[in-house]
Amino acid sequence: MTRGIGWYVHHQGAGHLQRARIVASALPRPCTILGTLTGFDTAGLDILNLPDDRPLDGLAAFDGLDGAAGRPEALHYAPLNHPGVRTRMARIADWVARTEPALIVVDVSVEVALFARLLSVPTVVVRLAGTRTDQPHLEAFRSAARILAPFPAALDGAGVPDWVRAKTVYAGFLGAAAQAPPEASRDIVVVFGRGGAGGHVADLAAAARSVPDRPWHVLGPVSGSGATPDNLHLHGWVSDVEARVARASLLIGGGGDGVVALAAGQAKRFICLPEERAYGEQTEKAEALARLGAAIVHEGWPPAAAWPALVRAGLALDPAVIGALHRPDAVRDCAATIEALIGQRDCG
Template sequence: MTRPLGYYVHHQGAGHLQRAIALSRALETLGRPCTLMGSFAGLDTTGAPGPVLDLPDDRLDRSFDGRDGAGQRPECFHYVPLNHPGIRARMGRIAAWAAQNDPALIVVDVSAEVALLARLLSVPSLVVRLSGTRTDRPHLEAFRAASRLLAPFPEALDGGDVPDWVREKTLYGGFLGGAPARAAPEEDGRIVVVFGRGGEGGRLDALIEAAGAVPDRAWHVLGPVVGTGSAPQNLHLHGWVTDVRPHLAPAALVVGGAGDGLVTAVAALGKRFLCLPEPRAYDEQEAKAQALERLGAAVVHRGWPETGAWADLVTRGLALDPDVVRRLAEPDALTRTAAAIEALCRDAGCTPSEREP
């Protein structure tokens, strides 16, 4: 019987789950059964090809920022508040699943605590390494505990202060959104603005000003928007959509943050990109935005633009060569990464004496 793979999914934003579903489906085609593990309230897991283990919530409150604020926290952890029954049950369920299923590997996307738990359970792990400068003790110890690291972006986009041993341990998977790179369909000139789950969303008054600053373009907005007001005829609010790609396909310009999900979709469709990196821990989006700007794959602006800046930013964005960002999307990234994970499963499932020299 083939030993299963466990895939831990962080609940901040939707990109982690989208990546997990795409990879687990690719692994299932190779005969490797996958179980997704995480807190999935409000997230769509219907695309998962195998079992889903829903874990109790570990947040202290809805303003979860990944840290518990404890001054006496052990240095190898980010988030270990005491007397939290959700965390106790969460870790217990992961441990019980591992004891019952004897997994070949656990993919951790992302959690320093789950990475160290996998090591304590004597289960090999593949820990996802996101962009940015992650040289704090918990990240480095999680990286050290892992069998390998997985960067869900091309090596050309790696940025921040990354130790050499971390880079050498990293498998660069490329964009793993499940959409192959292809020529974009015919565009109709629209501007598409995207707000993800992981951020604060958009403000209607600011969007009205942006649409008014570039009135000859239709503006389509995906994701959460707050505020009230009368939108001009060229501004269309679509709310949250499960798959942004059909909405991006006709866009002449995409506007949004530097989250993995959006950057993956922009590259896969070869879209001109105005990148507005959002504040994130460890400068995750800033590091990715700098790399995109350096490669000429995006126009980057920090913060939401003032009304008077929009016309010039749109002009510069429309002047980009979309082939630059399209070349970052490797058509075989998903299948290549799944094959590498399957090979790691086979190797990790052996005892030291069974491995080939």
């Protein structure tokens, strides 16, 4: 019987699960998705749903740090007397004992990566963009058979240690397949993902009023209320994001892997508005895009007066530059790399 693999996904945003779903579909062996998955679309997936491990004090925000003075230096988050943490680790251990997985992909958690090593299971640890040279990250990378970067090498930071870079497989953007180029439109498409703050009606209305000759279509969560101009269309969550982006003349979004992968996969002129994230994940990636001439970058939501110039600059971009960052075979190659690694003795 073919041994399956596990794929642990973090619950910040939907990108981790989307990445796992896409690559799992290309694997030649069973794949179980592990994580706190309540509220996510897991249709068609084999899952192990884990209890929430976020703080018990009712705070919605979760920055990965428990603030415990006695926390071991190899860990990011190890709260004491947290039933969710205790139960999720027990369920992972039970699943490993029952299924004997050939490997676990960890996207992302230092604690799960090190726990898998203690359970004697080889791991592939996902390394996101940003400066991740703190001791916990480095120990997770050291424990892994290989490191997987879900972005092109051209977007990596300059401060990555040589041994980490040498151990890294640059898989490229692991997003949905590109859409066939449709008939050109004048649409500006704004995408907000699940992991960020989302948009605000007043900000979007001001932006649309400042560029009144183009339709603005907004996908994803938007808060607030107020009057909106006729050229602003708030669609909320939609199931055909890729198709709508394919019709756009200009894409606007954050610096997360999902939106940047959309821009590259569709070769879309892109205004990148990186959001603040731990380890500078979005800002470092956005800086690399700007250096390459692949995007126009503005930190934070621009004031209304800045939008006409930003839109002109975005429309003047050569879309072939960001399109060159897309590898059509990235998902298939990533799955093949994982399969080849399993075939190596001890995944060493």
